[in-house]
Amino acid sequence: MTDIPTPQTVAEALAWASDRIDSESARLDAVLLLGRVMGQSRTWLYTWPDAALSETQQAAFQTLVERRAVGEPVAYLLGEREFWSLPLSVNASTLIPRPDTECLVETILVLALPEQARVLDLGTGTGAIALALAFERPEWQVWGVDRSPEAVALAKANSVKLALEHVHFAESDWFSALEPQHFHMIVANPPYIDAQDPHLEQGDVRFEPRSALVAGDAGLADLRDIVHAAPDWLMPGGWIVLEHGWQQAEAVQALLEARGFRRVASQRDYGGNLRLTLAQWESP
Ligand SMILES: C[S@@+](CC[C@H](N)C(=O)[O-])C[C@H]1O[C@@H](n2cnc3c(N)ncnc32)[C@H](O)[C@@H]1O
The missing domain is CATH 1.10.8.10 (Ubiquitin-associated (UBA) domain)
Known part of the structure; x- marks a missing residue:
């Protein structure tokens, strides 16, 4: 050069x-x-x-x-990316938050949840979703977990930077490290890209960790594990909101219906693709 x-x-x-x-x-x-x-x-x-x-x-x-x-992504070079108007620190331990993920936050905020709702963000990364929800609903009790200790440290640092220290962040392989309890809402933007997807060789994702992006079984393995386990962690009437790939809405709906969730519905992201699916748990 x-x-x-x-x-x-x-x-x-x-x-x-x-x-x-x-x-x-x-x-x-x-x-x-x-x-x-x-x-x-x-x-x-x-x-x-x-x-x-x-x-x-x-x-x-x-x-x-x-x-x-x-x-190299601009966000990594600057060490920062805005999400829900919150300036989040970012690093190579986890995904750079994407604008479309704000659709999950919007969807959750219009649901009828109790004033002191208990909310769990699985695979929290920078803490983006958990912190946006805690910012909008200071009375909610919000947890964020991630398998990557570096991501958990980053999420905690972001909570301090944003004066949202009441959000609880912990290292956990999905639910495994949590005390038995029930949430009003479980939200997740888990890895959902197939390992063979050619997009993994393009743009910013080349620099992001595969552990944040790729899941087995054509990208559905983590979504399946979360859907399977979630009812044990949801209050009756509790909600689950999942981000997924633009071709996975039908498969995710089928997983939720097979597990016994009700009111299963997918919604479009800012680009018009069906990229998130929500459902409600009513104990049988
Ligand atoms: C697609 S990123 C989402 C990050 C953040 N929630 C966001 O929306 O920007 C997925 C996150 O899930 C985490 N993850 C992957 N497998 C996990 C597991 N088994 N248990 C907990 N977290 C996991 C990754 O470390 C990564 O931070």
């Missing part, structure tokens, strides 16, 4: 980087990275195109652009 020519202005640095980053969002990526290096907002960068970068800033910017040029 050619070095940035020196001296360099904001406009020149952005043009240079946009040219090198191979992404549909190259210009925005460059703006975000330069903003981080210069400690300035996007508005500032647009307002001051002739401002000069120092040599240190140029070197730091070049390093970030080189990493982005080989595909």
Whole structure:
């Protein structure tokens, strides 16, 4: 990669980087990275195109652009991604939260749940879903579990950063480390991608851990395990809300119906795909 020519202005640095980053969002990526290096907002960068970068800033910017040029996600480079308007720290231990996952939060918030509902987020990762729910419903008792100790540490750090320390995070292989108890709501965005899916070789997912993405049995293994175990952890009338792949709605509905759940229904994500399914548990 050619070095940035020196001296360099904001406009020149952005043009240079946009040219090198191979992404549909190259210009925005460059703006975000330069903003981080210069400690300035996007508005500032647009307002001051002739401002000069120092040599240190140029070197730091070049390093970030080189990493982005080989595909490293911007969120990992910045160490942060917004979810539900909450600035979450992110790292390579878990998935970068996706906008479509906010649909789960929206779906849960319109359900009739008690004022002090007990909610469990399985495979919490950064804590995104658990923290968004705790932010919106401060009276709820929210738990988040993940098998990855690094992800649990990250979720805890996010809860401190967002002053939502009342959310309980713990290391657990799905329900295994939990004390026996019953929840009003179980939500999960588990791994659901088939190991052979070619999308695993494209874009940001190349840098995300396979343990957060891939499940056996054409991507359905973790969804099946969760659906099978969930009734033991739900109050009568409790809900389950699951994110899944755009071709998995029918299969997930069938799993829920076979397990005895009622009111099974799938909903569309922001892209119009059936990407989440909810159901209610009424004890037989
Ligand atoms: C698709 S990511 C979702 C992360 C986060 N909930 C979100 O929506 O951004 C799946 C998460 O499930 C965790 N996970 C995978 N298998 C697990 C298991 N058996 N028990 C608990 N967590 C698991 C992964 O470590 C990962 O953090």
